[in-house]
Amino acid sequence: MARxxxxxxxxxxxxxxxxxxxxxxxxxxxITGQSLNVDSGKILR
Structure with a gap:
């Protein structure tokens, strides 16, 4: 959810x-060996 x-x-x-x-x-x-989280910052919560 967006919230x-x-x-x-x-x-x-x-x-x-x-x-x-x-x-x-x-x-x-x-750029090598990186994870790119395209998640609107959900991983930060």
Whole structure:
């Protein structure tokens, strides 16, 4: 639920797509072995 997240908003498919596009881009060429949580801050709660 949106109220359970730090940002108080629900995830949209575009949120995941933008993260995937970034990781597939040249800007992310030096990123290795990381976890990227696209969850509106739910993991922080």
């Amino acid at each position: 359970d997240s730090v940002l108080h908003r629900a995830q949209e498919p575009d949120d995941i797509a933008y993260a995937v596009l970034f990781l597939a881009s040249d800007e992310a060429k030096n």
